[in-house]
Amino acid sequence: MTFQGLVSTWQEYRVPFLLAQLALLGVVLSIRFVQYRNAQKSKTLRAPPVRSPILVSKDKNWQEGDNDRSPDPAFREIVKKFDQDEGPLQAKVAGSQKRMPKRVTGVKATKNLGIEEAGNRKILPVIFFSSLTGSSERYARTLTNDIRQSLHRQASNVLEPQIHDLSYIDYDDYFVTPPKPAEGLQYFYLLLVPTYNIDTVLTTFLDNLKETHHDFRIDTAPLVSLAGYSVFGFGDKEGWTTEEQGFCSQAIEIDRWMAKLTDRKRAFPIGLGDVKSDVQSQLEAWKRGVESVMIDISINGSLGEGVRGSGDSLESDEEDVDTTGAGSAASKPRKPTKRIPNTSTNLGDLEDLGENHGLDTGSDADRTQISTPIPVDFTISKNTSTAPQPLKEMVPASSPTFTALTKQGYAIIGSHSGVKICRWTKSALRGRGSCYKYSFYGIKSHLCMETTPSLSCSNKCVFCWRHGTNPVGTTWRWQVDPPDLIFSGAKEAHLKKIKMMRGVPGVRAERFQEAMRIRHCALSLVGEPIFYPHINEFVQLLHADKISSFLVCNAQHPEQLESLKVVTQLYVSIDASNRESLRKVDRPLHRDFWERFVKCLDIIREKRFRMRTVYRLTLVKGFNIEDEAEGYAELVARGLPCFVEVKGVTYCGTSSSAGAGLTMQNVPFYEEVTSFVEALNTALGRRGLDYGIAAEHAHSCCVLLASKRFLVDGRWHTLIDYEKFFECLESGEEFAPEDYMGPLTPEWATWGHGGFDPADERVYRKAKKVAQEMTRSTDREDEA
Ligand SMILES: Cc1cc2nc3c(=O)[nH]c(=O)nc-3n(C[C@H](O)[C@H](O)[C@H](O)COP(=O)(O)O)c2cc1C
Ligand code: SF4
Structure with a gap:
């Protein structure tokens, strides 16, 4: 082709050629931009979560899911026992993999995680307490012993309880991503807390529950896999006569946030005890209720047909709670009932x-x-x-x-x-x-x-x-x-x-x-x-x-x-x-x-x-x-x-x-x-x-x-x-x-x-x- 020929070809095709070049440049730039944005995002996700400064895990080497090295010796014992019964825990995940980044799914947690199946569930009660002057701790420890003795004896499917002081655990390990249980095992959280109208570890704990719920990187209900939870509050009616005036207000708050984090797995109503009067009887009644629910779950595999709590941070005023229930006696096909038979002598309208x-x-x-x-x-x-x-x-x-x-x-x-x-x-x-x-x-x-x-x-x-x-x-x-x-x-x-x-x-x-x-x-x-x-x-x-x-x-x-x-x-x-x-x-x-x-x-x-x-x-x-x-x-x-x-x-x-x-x-x-x-x-x-x-x-x-x-x-x-x-x-x-x-x-x-x-x-x-x-x-x- 002559030079002139080249010039005329260029003139004929220069516009589409230049356009094609521009389009190519656009595509390259877009790809680079998306890559850059993703890199930024993952940096954000890898940022360490906001922690309470006073919360220190006893064993920092322990990773969630690494049950053999759990900070709690009792828990390690239970897991060992469970391993012997059931074979090795299936949920062991390499610590490095599990620790960071946090689970980001962008979707709401699946409800119930299969716990609705009936069958032989093992329930592991985990008791959390907080105490400044020691009384709640005493009650929590007595409860742990009681449960250990009575419940463990009666129902082999309820394992020995763990107990944790909320001041010494890392919330991430239990309230952000709970330790992953082995198949067939579910945790049941019991929280025993006093109320203080001053800044204490409970203030931090409550802030942490709220943060976890609102953190866009985490499921709104990261504790959905629990079998259930229940809260007991200690308060003083002499100083805080009614709930409006603050009686057990922190326990009530914790109960509400737990409802949200578990996607409404309140297994038993909150118990409130006045340390100056009825705490023993209230705690005893609550304990009996909680025990019976745990047995129920271990036998039936689920919380059953409860009306789920709303989990609203503001308590629902709705009194017309629907108790019709999908499986209520009313809606089930009726079994043939024993009726007074009609004989030939009484037939007829x-x-x-x-x-x-x-x-x-x-x-x-x-x-x-x-x-x-x-x-x-x-x-x-x-x-x-x-x-x-x-x-x-x-x-x-x-x-x-x-x-x-x-x-x-x-x-x-x-x-x-x-x-x-x-x-x-x-x-x-x-x-x-x-x-x-x-x-x-x-x-x-x-x-x-x-x-x-x-x-x-x-x-x-x-x-x-x-x-x-x-x-x-x-x-x-x-x-x-x-x-x-x-x-x-x-x-x-x-x-x-x-x-x-x-x-x-x-x-x-x-x-x-x-x-x-x-x-x-x-x-x-x-x-x-x-x-x-x-x-x-x-x-x-x-x-x-x-x-x-x-x-x-x-x-x-x-x-x-x-x-x-x-x-x-x-x-x-x-x-x-x-x-x-x-x-x-x-x-x-x-x-x-x-x-x-x-x-x-x-x-x-x-x-x-x-x-x-x-x-x-x-x-x-x-x-x-x-x-x-x-x-x-x-x-x-x-x-x-x-x-x-x-x-x-x-x-x-x-x-x-x-x-x-x-x-x-x-x-x-x-x-x-x-x-x-x-x-x-x-x-x-x-x-x-x-x-x-x-x-x-x-x-x-x-x-x-x-x-x-x-x-x-x-x-x-x-x-x-x-x-x-x-x-x-x-x-x-x-x-x-x-x-x-x-x-x-x-x-x-x-x-x-x-x-x-x-x-x-x-x-x-x-x-x-x-x-x-x-x-x-x-x-x-x-x-x-
Ligand atoms: C400074 C202070 C503030 C308290 N604030 C409340 C309160 O707001 N509401 C309540 O019901 N009880 C309140 N109490 C009572 C405690 O919750 C109660 O004594 C509880 O049993 C203490 O538990 P502990 O011994 O495990 O720390 C308060 C007690 C103190 C000393
Ligand atoms: S059913 Fe019982 S509780 Fe309800 S309104 Fe009648 S008397 Fe009262």
Whole structure:
């Protein structure tokens, strides 16, 4: 090619050539830039983590995972033993590899790391303590010995515990990247700490937990592989009376941060002990709980179905913790239950049985000590066919009713009974106060089981919580489950729901433990308990187990009410003072509802010297308050109940309540409830009836009027002596309500004092005006 040819070629191709050169340069520069940036980043990652200056590992040569050279001789011993049992530890990783850099995954830690599998887990309890003046250390060492002796002996899968002083460990080794356990082994952390409102090692420890959680280079939950953890705090109530004032505040903080770092593996509620009073008993209760959880995990391989703690650094105010649980009794396919068989003689809709309505209890073998059931109403006979019909289940597991009720948190027992944990039980577990029954009658809500043996009801009250989902009917026309099945099923489901609360922030260890023994049963949840043909046998089972019985009925079943034997406290709902109002509020299915209602009041009058009788008035503004005080006074004169509870309606905010024409405007303010109570009290006085306003629970818009039978030397005794009640029952003699009258109603519960136990912590929900919280009952959950 000539020179000229070259020039012309250059001129023709110079533009694309130059562009190609530029593009190449761009690519080279980009690559160099990315390389440079990565190099910078890895430098940052290799920077040593911020450490507390006072924390020095005893053996700096020890690397995590290098279990044979662990700083703790006891741990080395355990690992050796474990090696012998299980073969060599699989998690030995070269120290240089493991030490730096820290694990950087950029993704949230995988939950549970396979611990949900059941099987033979080995649990290694690791006890951490901190102590300035030595007392926490003493408790921690005693606990270690106790666990070593008792737990290790009972459950071979729980290994000998380690103990560490938080002042002498390197936090990185335990709280940033815990020592990697061998396969099948999991650590269980127990932290025993005092609180100091001055700078101590705990301040550094807490800062370290926070830093670890917020450090972007580390998983937010680096301790997720633990089997669980639990904290016990030592504090001094003389100096720091309440948690708000700082009692055990550092232990509470540590508990919250541990929840975050473990991705909510709080295995047992935090225990708090006052070193000047109850520390021994609190620690003992906490120890028992923690031990049982460790055994559980070692057997079942996981924490089970707990409600996980929120792990929020600010404790959740959410009380409506879902205890429905994926695997709850409610949602599991129901096992075939032992039912009273239908024979050819009792087949057919019960409504058709006329006079022969006694339920056939099957063969002798199947009769299972069921005595004569309470007769049921047969006033309405829809089915004129004479052909025998097989009895159906009231709430079959496949029905929409079953689904709707379980969604609302009910556990369905057998085919017609239900259990649910009320909001007050949850509140009491967290030390935030019990329901009005504690203020009036001494029932601690965390010891109370709310259940019903009949989900069906013969009313459709406008304020009903069941959201229009439960079955209705005037007669019992379903299969009947035996009382022992309902009793054991209800207890089991209730305790299961309580256990699910163990990881919830704020649940108190001692209350959680107490709650494992049910003391009271509120037969009132939804439906009509005396509808169940074997209600007397069911109540007997409760009493035999020293569980008191509060039974609420809707004053529509006089025959059943008549046949009802003793309960601790018998209620009738008085939802209106006259026929028209009752029709509007209760929307009864019975055509003769008013006659039935009045008849029930007469029965209540007869029973008033055999058991405590109560009228329950639920006030609904615009429905049953205005100008009705005189009418209610007449009803009181007729039934002469021992007590009259007046309560503002609880708004449940559902479409069914809206459909019934109910809105927030129908919920009376507490001041309106108290004005009504005063008017009623005056109306009773005008009739010469000896009643007075005894107690109140403003928190749930509830006031108690009592007969002066319970006024002794000018002071109210509305509480119940439950021990005495059971003694009276066992004596086999007749007895009266006065025989099991309890001690003085506490002053804080009496009229004019609000009714909130000062020993509990009052919590106002966020985003609600305090005034509104105080005066209107708007909680969405049912209380009985
Ligand atoms: C200076 C000081 C500050 C304290 N601050 C609190 C506190 O804020 N809250 C609390 O509940 N107890 C507090 N306490 C009580 C201790 O937590 C309690 O005495 C504990 O048992 C001490 O444990 P130790 O002997 O293991 O150090 C404090 C005690 C001291 C001496
Ligand atoms: S609201 Fe009812 S069920 Fe709940 S604790 Fe009180 S009495 Fe028991």
